[in-house]
Amino acid sequence: MSKNITLRKGLDINLVGKAEAVVENLPMAKSYAVSPLDYENVTPKLLVKVGDKVEVGTALFFDKNNPRILFTSPVSGVVSAINRGQKRKLLSVAVEPDQQQTVKELAVVNPAKAERSEIVEMLLQSGLWTRIVERPYGVIANPDNQPKAIFVSAFDSAPLAPDYNFVLKEEKAAVECGMAVLARLTDGKVHLSARKGDEGYMSQVKGVEYHTFSGKHPVGNVGVQIHHIDRIAKGDVVWTVNVQDVALIGRLVLGGKLDMSKTIAVTGSEAQKPAYKRIISGAAVESIVGKVSNDVRIISGNVLTGRKTEADGYISADANQLTLIPEGNVYELLGWAMPRFHRFSVSRAYFSWLCPKKQYKLDTNLNGGERPFVVTGLYEKYLPMDVYVSYLLKAILVKDLDKMENLGIYEVLPEDLALCEFVDPSKIEMQQIVRDGINLMIKES
Amino acid sequence: MGLRKFVDKIKPTFSEGGKLSFLHSTFEGFETFLFVPNTTTAKGAHIRDCNDIKRVMIVVVLALIPTMLFGMYNVGYQAQLSGCPELADAGVMALFWYGFLKVLPTIIVSYVVGLGIEFTFAQKRKHEINEGFLVTGLLIPLVMPVSTPLWIVALSTAFAVIIGKEVFGGTGMNVFNPALLARAFAFFAYTPQMSGEKVWYTVDGQTGATALEQLSTYEAGAELPYSLSDAFFGFMPGSVGETSTCAILIGAAILLFTGVASWRIMLSVFVGGLAFGYLFDVAGMTEFPAYYHLLVGGFAFGAVFMATDPVTSAQTNTGKWIYGFMVGALAILIRVVNPAYPEGMMLSILFMNALAPLIDYFVVERNIARRKKLIKNVK
Numbered sequence: 001m002s003k004n005i006t007l008r009k010g011l012d013i014n015l016v017g018k019a020e021a022v023v024e025n026l027p028m029a030k031s032y033a034v035s036p037l038d039y040e041n042v043t044p045k046l047l048v049k050v051g052d053k054v055e056v057g058t059a060l061f062f063d064k065n066n067p068r069i070l071f072t073s074p075v076s077g078v079v080s081a082i083n084r085g086q087k088r089k090l091l092s093v094a095v096e097p098d099q100q101q102t103v104k105e106l107a108v109v110n111p112a113k114a115e116r117s118e119i120v121e122m123l124l125q126s127g128l129w130t131r132i133v134e135r136p137y138g139v140i141a142n143p144d145n146q147p148k149a150i151f152v153s154a155f156d157s158a159p160l161a162p163d164y165n166f167v168l169k170e171e172k173a174a175v176e177c178g179m180a181v182l183a184r185l186t187d188g189k190v191h192l193s194a195r196k197g198d199e200g201y202m203s204q205v206k207g208v209e210y211h212t213f214s215g216k217h218p219v220g221n222v223g224v225q226i227h228h229i230d231r232i233a234k235g236d237v238v239w240t241v242n243v244q245d246v247a248l249i250g251r252l253v254l255g256g257k258l259d260m261s262k263t264i265a266v267t268g269s270e271a272q273k274p275a276y277k278r279i280i281s282g283a284a285v286e287s288i289v290g291k292v293s294n295d296v297r298i299i300s301g302n303v304l305t306g307r308k309t310e311a312d313g314y315i316s317a318d319a320n321q322l323t324l325i326p327e328g329n330v331y332e333l334l335g336w337a338m339p340r341f342h343r344f345s346v347s348r349a350y351f352s353w354l355c356p357k358k359q360y361k362l363d364t365n366l367n368g369g370e371r372p373f374v375v376t377g378l379y380e381k382y383l384p385m386d387v388y389v390s391y392l393l394k395a396i397l398v399k400d401l402d403k404m405e406n407l408g409i410y411e412v413l414p415e416d417l418a419l420c421e422f423v424d425p426s427k428i429e430m431q432q433i434v435r436d437g438i439n440l441m442i443k444e445s
Numbered sequence: 446m447g448l449r450k451f452v453d454k455i456k457p458t459f460s461e462g463g464k465l466s467f468l469h470s471t472f473e474g475f476e477t478f479l480f481v482p483n484t485t486t487a488k489g490a491h492i493r494d495c496n497d498i499k500r501v502m503i504v505v506v507l508a509l510i511p512t513m514l515f516g517m518y519n520v521g522y523q524a525q526l527s528g529c530p531e532l533a534d535a536g537v538m539a540l541f542w543y544g545f546l547k548v549l550p551t552i553i554v555s556y557v558v559g560l561g562i563e564f565t566f567a568q569k570r571k572h573e574i575n576e577g578f579l580v581t582g583l584l585i586p587l588v589m590p591v592s593t594p595l596w597i598v599a600l601s602t603a604f605a606v607i608i609g610k611e612v613f614g615g616t617g618m619n620v621f622n623p624a625l626l627a628r629a630f631a632f633f634a635y636t637p638q639m640s641g642e643k644v645w646y647t648v649d650g651q652t653g654a655t656a657l658e659q660l661s662t663y664e665a666g667a668e669l670p671y672s673l674s675d676a677f678f679g680f681m682p683g684s685v686g687e688t689s690t691c692a693i694l695i696g697a698a699i700l701l702f703t704g705v706a707s708w709r710i711m712l713s714v715f716v717g718g719l720a721f722g723y724l725f726d727v728a729g730m731t732e733f734p735a736y737y738h739l740l741v742g743g744f745a746f747g748a749v750f751m752a753t754d755p756v757t758s759a760q761t762n763t764g765k766w767i768y769g770f771m772v773g774a775l776a777i778l779i780r781v782v783n784p785a786y787p788e789g790m791m792l793s794i795l796f797m798n799a800l801a802p803l804i805d806y807f808v809v810e811r812n813i814a815r816r817k818k819l820i821k822n823v824k
Contacts, residue, residue, distance in 0.1 A: 013492075233819035297491060304490045325492065328485050331449055335481030336499035343495035349504045349703045350495060364485040368497025369477055369573050372617030375501065376760040377707055386816075388761060391809055406813040418490050425496045426617075431489035 004196050005228050007215030009384040011346060011419055013159045015303065016361045017324070019265035021166055023276040028097050029287030032075045032280060033083075033314040034060050035092035038307070039130065040435075041065070041139050041442060044090045052079045057104035057126055057258040060093045068143055072127030074260035074281040076102045092314060103257045111181045111253060119184050123249065126258050130317070131245035132185075135223070135238050136410035137438050147239040149188040149230055152179070154202045154243045155195040157220030158302035160274075162265035162320050164243050165200035167276065171247045172201050178250030182241060183207050193225045215384065223416045227385045232410050244320050262320065264288075268303075269361040270296045270324035285313050288322060297364050299323040304418035305431070328365025336368070343367070346382075346423050371426040382419040387412060389420050393430060396437030401444055404437055413438075452476055470567040474574035502576040504705045508696035509583050509750065513548075515692040516685035520544030520591050523682050544591075548685055551586035554595050558602045559585070566611045577616035577623075577756075578606070584624035584750060587686025588743065588791075589631065590639065597635050601627040621798045622757045625747075625791055632791070655683050657742040657780065657788055669733055676740035687746040690739070697749040706753035709762060710769040714748035715739060717773025725781045738777055747790035748773065752797070759801040761808040768804055772797045 036044040043064040048054060054077065059070040077097040085091050106125055109118045120143050123129040132141040141147070155164055168175055183190045189209045194202040196214040203210060211229060218224050222240045232238060241249075244262055251259050260281040266289060267274045277288055285298055292298060292311045299306035300316035303323050307316050315322060332338075344352045344360045352358070379389035387408040395403035414431035421430040458465050459472035476482075478499075486493060521540030525532040532543060559582045567574045585602055605627035610619040632639045671681045679689025687693075700706035722735030739745060752758060752772045759768035772793050779789030786792065 231819055233816070235820065297485075299491055303492045306491065308491070323491075329483045331480040331483050333448070333480055334478075335495075336497055337503060340495055345494045345496045347494070347496040347500070347704055349500050349705065362492040364491050365481070365493070366484040366486055367481060367493050367495045368499065369482065369484070371498045371573075371575060372615070374498055374577070374617050374755060376755045376758075377709075377762055377765070380762070386812060388809055388812055390760065406816060407809070408816060414489075422490045422492065423494045423496070425494070425498050425501050427493065427497065429489050 004212045004214060005225075006196075007213065007219045007224070007228070007384040009381055010157075010216035010218055011382055011423070012157070012216045013303075013344065013362075013422070014357070014359045015159045015267075015325075016269040016359045017267045017271050017274045018160055019162065019267050020273070020275045021163075023263055023278055025278045026283070026287065028075075029279070029283040031080060031094050031096055031284045031287075031314075032073070032077075032282040033092040033094040033284070034071050034073065034282055034317065035314065036061065036063075036071065036090055037092070038316045038318055039140055040137070041439070042069075044071070046082065046090070046093070048079045048093065050079050050082055053077075054079060054095060055102045055104040056260065057106060059127065060095075061090070063140070066140075066142060068124050069129060069140055070124060070127050071130055072104075072258070076100075094314075103259075106252075106258065108253060108256045111177070111184050114184075116184055119181060122252075123181075126252055128245070128249050128252060128258070131241060131248065133240045135226070135232055135240060135413070136236075137442055138413040139442070141239050145237050147186045147188065147237050150182045150186050150190045150239045150241065151222050151226050151229070152182070152190070152192050152208075152241050152243055152246055153220055153222040153225055154192055154200075155198065155220045156302075156320070157195070157217035158304055159217070160265070160267035160321070160323060161220070161302055162263070162276065164320075165198060165202075167244060167263040167265075167320070168200075168247055171250070172204075174247040174250030174254060175201075175243065176205050176250065177253050178241075178246035178248070179205055179208055181249050181253060182239075182246065185239070189230075191225070191229055193222075193229070195220070218382075218384070218416060218419060221416055223411065223413050224384055227411060234405060234410060236410070242318065242320070264315065264319065265321045266324075267321060268299075268324040270326055271322075279315070281317055282314055285309055285311060285315055285322070288315065289324060292324065295327050296324050297327050299325070303362070304422060305415040326361070326363040328363030328367075330365070332365075347425070366427055368425065368427050370428065373428065374426055375424075378423060378425075379417075379420040382423055383416060385411060385416070389417065389430075392437075393428070393433050396433050396440075399440060401441065404441065409434075409437055409441060449480065452479065467568065470572060470574055471564050474564065474567070477573070498576050501705055502579045504699065504703050505580045505750070506583055508699040508705075509580075509587065509686070511692040511695040512686040512689060512746065513583065513587060514541075515679055515689045516587060516687075517541055517544035517548050519679055519688055520547050520685065522680060547591055548586060550595055551589060551591075551593065551598050551685075552583065554598045555585040555602050556582040558599045559606050562603060562606045562611070563615075566615065570615075572615070575616035577610075581605070581623045581627075584686075585627045588624060588628045588684050588746070588751075591685055593631065594638060597631050597638060601631040601634075604630045617756055619756060620802075621795055622751055622754045625751055625795055625798075628791055629795060655681065655742065669737065671741070673737075673740070676737065681741070683741075684743060684746075687743040690745045693745045693749050700749065700753070706749070707755070707758070707765050709765040710753045710758055710772075711748055713766050713769030714752050714773040717770035717775075718744060718748070718777050719773070720770075721774040721777040721781075725777065730781055738780065742780070742788050743790040744773075744776060747776070747794055751790075751794050757798040757801065759804050759808075761805050764801065764804040764808045768797055768801050771800070 036042045044061040045064045046061045047059050054073045056076050057072045063069040073095050075097040077095045080096040081094040083091040134141040192208040193211040196212040213219050298309045300309045300319035392407040414434045417430045518541040521543035559578045563578050605623040609623045609626040613619045678691050701708050722738040725731045726735050759765045775793035776789040
């Protein structure tokens with residue numbers, strides 16, 4: 001067993017609306033959808049049209065950049081809508097489920113005996129391949145690549161994040177089986193990291209390199225864990241998989257068929273009753289949280305990195321959490337000069353340091369205007385990596401590829417800089433900058 | 446809210462297409478001063494820390510208030526000491542009031558000229574107005590001798606803002622600390638008006654050397670020009686804000702507690718100054734205790750309010766240690782070794798402002814080297 005890794009940098013933001021530890025099984029939603037926008041750098045090409053009948057696991061579209069990567073339906077039913085935005089950009093493919101759910105036959109193989117290529121093919125056909133993320137860049141893994149290692153974080157440290165030990169309480173066999181599948185995809189190690197003192201059954205999972213971490217968010221971010229376990233150097237390729245998706249893979253192998261149900265946490269100060277819900281991936285948001293007023297922001301994921309989702313939208317494929325917080329589109333008289341006891345700041349120019357245990361109800365106000373980089377030394381306190389944040393960001397802004405590479409673009413994803421973005425008094429859109437930088441690297445490589 | 450309604454009502458006049466659209470940035474400046482805007486997060490993190498640059502700057506202004514108030518009092522006190530007849534038996538409040546009236550015009554001139562230029566540039570560039578000058582505008586009067594003619598204050602403020610800041614792209618892009626640049630400009634362009642023994646007094650014909658000037662001719666065994674307590678509390682002539690180490694330390698406490706200024710820089714400036722002061726003491730080049738250096742002249746003021754300017758100082762934590770130490774060390778070096786300039790702090794900080802990017806370059810290079818080493822390990 002490897003030793004515990006303690007991170008001293010980071011921040012836990014205490015918010016109102018933590019999910020209560022009860023799971024409600026939700027009935028079938030009226031509609032489900034798969035969206036290419038939940039992934040980076042996917043150019044979708046449709047395989048179905050409105051009115052087509054699909055089963056669980058039927059491919060709805062594929063990625064033109066890599067036609068082997070299929071995006072499959074989480075439910076059986078009829079394709080009810082193909083939603084497009086400007087320039088006919090594909091937003092989502094919606095499926096209206098039928099009463100009797102039927103599952104597409106798949107060649108499910110035994111991970112212990114099958115060839116690696118057969119395992120890859122099984123995951124590609126099921127659509128679960130899209131749940132494997134490749135670094136650098138945070139894109140869907142290229143099935144032709146051999147990753148140096150695969151990393152799984154068994155906990156999420158983001159604000160109001162679901163507790164995976166609770167979510168996956170009954171799924172030990174599936175998680176173990178999923179890890180065994182991942183072990184076949186790499187010649188290197190499969191790393192599993194749990195939070196020290198809250199390890200659940202993770203320490204018992206066999207065939208993995210087990211690590212424990214302690215510290216504040218972003219300690220649960222797999223990118224941060226990679227940095228402390230086996231840093232990504234230029235030329236390295238590693239894969240990461242969310243632990244709930246590991247269970248989905250395990251369930252496919254154990255049950256012999258695709259089952260896209262999962263447990264998500266409904267959280268946030270505006271959630272009626274924050275709790276866990278059992279849903280099928282891609283469910284309509286309305287089926288999960290009901291009618292929501294316009295003054296509420298619905299986020300697929302957590303408040304730092306999640307996607308803004310409309311009330312008539314769908315939960316993102318990678319989200320294990322829905323967060324509802326108030327919109328902050330109000331003016332605040334002389335706000336910057338006020339004590340602002342109800343707001344949170346890491347700076348002692350405000351007073352939240354007086355009550356470290358207080359839970360805050362924060363809204364989406366930007367709390368200021370965008371300014372050039374002024375403060376220094378602040379960002380590095382919230383990124384437990386050997387990366388100079390403002391230098392990297394400036395290299396991206398001037399599109400200097402060599403500098404970006406030298407300063408660590410391969411090691412970070414936007415989510416890793418989310419806390420820096422949160423604390424920044426200059427309100428610089430860091431996650432977007434990093435995303436733009438990564439896209440530029442992809443384009444130029 | 447009535448005020449909000451009024452602002453909303455006049456807003457179209459200043460927006461694009463409105464009659465006064467050429468004042469758009471100015472309007473926006475005042476609007477965001479009155480109201481934190483209703484902008485919500487569009488991308489990235491959905492919630493944001495409530496700290497913004499306005500708050501950061503206002504904390505610095507707050508930290509400057511003790512030195513400003515003491516500086517005003519001291520102007521009156523020094524005038525009384527030098528025998529100004531009207532102040533012969535004035536009380537504390539009267540002395541303060543006397544100084545207040547002397548210093549206030551400088552503050553007004555500095556803010557009006559500086560903000561005027563800032564607003565014009567923001568307008569031309571269609572940018573939002575930056576808050577940086579709120580601090581610079583107060584720093585400039587505090588680093589000038591009290592008798593500096595107002596036209597020199599205006600001219601050096603304009604020079605600092607235009608040449609020191611706006612040509613580089615405005616707040617956040619400048620190389621040199623604008624307030625120090627203003628002082629340096631005044632000092633070198635108008636040396637007769639800015640140096641000598643008269644400038645520290647507000648009454649015609651009165652003179653008196655600052656502690657630094659007296660120290661440059663100090664002989665071993667003689668009495669120190671000002672007692673330790675006078676030097677610490679600031680009862681001596683000097684630029685308005687620089688004399689009272691005590692008031693400066695109150696400001697330092699505010700800056701450090703709120704985390705607005707870097708404790709690494711502040712500490713290392715003092716360490717650097719003390720180390721070199723001690724060195725010269727041991728070498729026999731100075732005959733007074735090393736710590737006396739830190740109390741007199743602009744050393745403490747520079748260490749707390751000038752060297753810590755995040756934009757012009759080193760940006761990496763390692764860089765900050767080196768930068769701070771060298772600021773302190775150089776200041777003492779100039780004081781002791783260069784007879785032409787009794788005050789070394791201004792030049793030392795400006796010089797290190799220029800070197801800070803180089804220090805950071807080497808620190809960042811080490812980070813890059815660590816990253817490149819990973820590649821070798823793999824192969």
